[in-house]
Amino acid sequence: MAFLELLDISKHFGHTAAVDNIGLSIKQGEFLTLLGPSGCGKTTLLRMIAGFETPTTGSILLDGEDITNRPANKRLMGMVFQSYALFPHMSAQDNIGFGMTIKHQPKHVIKKRTAELLELVGLAEMGQRYPHQLSGGQQQRIALARALAVEPKVLLLDEPLSALDAKVRISLRNEIRRIQQELKITAIYVTHDQEEALSLSDRIAVMAKGKIEQLDAPENIYNQPQTAFAATFVGNSNQFNGIIESAANGLCQVGTRTLNVSPLSQFRDGERVLIMVRPEDIAVQVDEDTHDDLNVLAGRIDLRTFLGPFTRLHVSIDETTTLLVDIPTRQAASYTPGRQVHVSFPPQACKVLALDAKDAELVHLAAAEAV
The missing domain is CATH 2.40.50.100 (RNA polymerase II/Efflux pump adaptor protein, barrel-sandwich hybrid domain)
Known part of the structure; x- marks a missing residue:
């Protein structure tokens, strides 16, 4: 049974269909990547799953519940952005614990969870540092830990590595995959980078012009493309x-x-x-x-x-x-x-x-x- 289901999802901006009648089922614990060129609809689709955009048509089901019109802060999802989006006036540990603070969780619970997540992302000694004292890769690790702090049902990642240099990207993508597998969390990752998609994913949805061209395992996407676009775009x-x-x-x-x-x-x-x-x-x-x-x-x-x-x-x-x-x-x-x-x-x-x-x-x- 699917853990997250998108049923005939479309999103129109005026007369333009950014996402065009997409159906998608994602298993619990699966790492799915939305891969495609700029303007293909992958980020719009992710934003609808997150609750930042409302579908023009269709439904979104999470663990059997219809969340199509549920606000973002009620969806039990964690989001990691390209721009880190850390609060500059807060330390790393306070950034991580922000979501738990908003939910009025006890201070000792926040402290324990924050320490666990700093350890998980390999920054156990940097909890007191502020964002400007951290490298880009370290800031993105803190952003990842913050998204995980609220124990989301789904982790959403919107091109989180695109602002980093090549060596850091490779290191951090391996860390993201390790953490996702260790926590067995369902993850949806948006990228235009085919190497990221091939190395990270259980399955890849190759997108073009608001539609999914091919949905398959990375090996099949590369070795057995089903459309001319998938064959041209990947590899x-x-x-x-x-x-x-x-x-x-x-x-x-x-x-x-x-x-x-x-x-x-x-x-x-x-x-x-x-x-x-x-x-x-x-x-x-x-x-x-x-x-x-x-x-x-x-x-x-x-x-x-x-x-x-x-x-x-x-x-x-x-x-x-x-x-x-x-x-x-x-x-x-x-x-x-x-x-x-x-x-x-x-x-x-x-x-x-x-x-x-x-x-x-x-x-x-x-x-x-x-x-």
């Missing part, structure tokens, strides 16, 4: 616009080339499709591989980028096509810019997705967000 990918030449035989016409893909029982001959291949699924070699069903393309290395354990090659196939190829760095020494090479990938590496006019528009949106 790096090489993409070909094509037409199905033979669905039964797995043949797709891409310009003047024919690509071999797995048989396509769900498509018909003549349909427009998007063919996606991940950079790590492409091999590179100097000589042409003559394996019968392997897709082999000749090209020239235009750019080589060192990325630690792997190196990314930009291989120009023709005037309009450049492929990204990720290879282990230990194999990359001989692949220098200007070298002529062959790239290859098997049919099973090709993910084929429908590409109607709406899908094409969303792919353009996802590509623009990645720039």
Whole structure:
């Protein structure tokens, strides 16, 4: 049974649908991430769950109770904001205990709970410090502890790491996941950062234009995208616009080339499709591989980028096509810019997705967000 349910939720601002008829069920103790580009509706959806916005249509149920019109302070939810939102005139421990103070809980209870939470977020010795005496990462840990202090049924996090530098983001996101799993609390996390979403979540809802494009486990979102938008927005990918030449035989016409893909029982001959291949699924070699069903393309290395354990090659196939190829760095020494090479990938590496006019528009949106 779902712990938190959104039933046909919509939110209109004038004639614009920020959230468009979304249904969503979240299990108790689950970590769900709302992932998408700016303006996709993810923050509006979170604000409706929090009680800061009222749905135009639909209902929100928490543990079986309808809370659609219940004010935010009556929802038993904790919120962590991007901007920390700490009271500058209060110490860290007073910030954490603020919600309990408002509820007139006994001072000894507040003191005990505050100490426990400072320990939980790794700041046991910093309770007396004021926000200006703390780093950004430390302030966000205090904000997280404050949200947990009232023992919420659901923890809501609105891009809490976006104001932090890269190293602190990675450290704090691991801490958020550890704390969420330790407390077994239900959490909903909003971000446009796909790496955060993939590393933190039990499930990800990929959103575009007020709708959920795909709701799935991180591994499935990455390896088995169900829409052209999800394929484009999550992870790096090489993409070909094509037409199905033979669905039964797995043949797709891409310009003047024919690509071999797995048989396509769900498509018909003549349909427009998007063919996606991940950079790590492409091999590179100097000589042409003559394996019968392997897709082999000749090209020239235009750019080589060192990325630690792997190196990314930009291989120009023709005037309009450049492929990204990720290879282990230990194999990359001989692949220098200007070298002529062959790239290859098997049919099973090709993910084929429908590409109607709406899908094409969303792919353009996802590509623009990645720039």
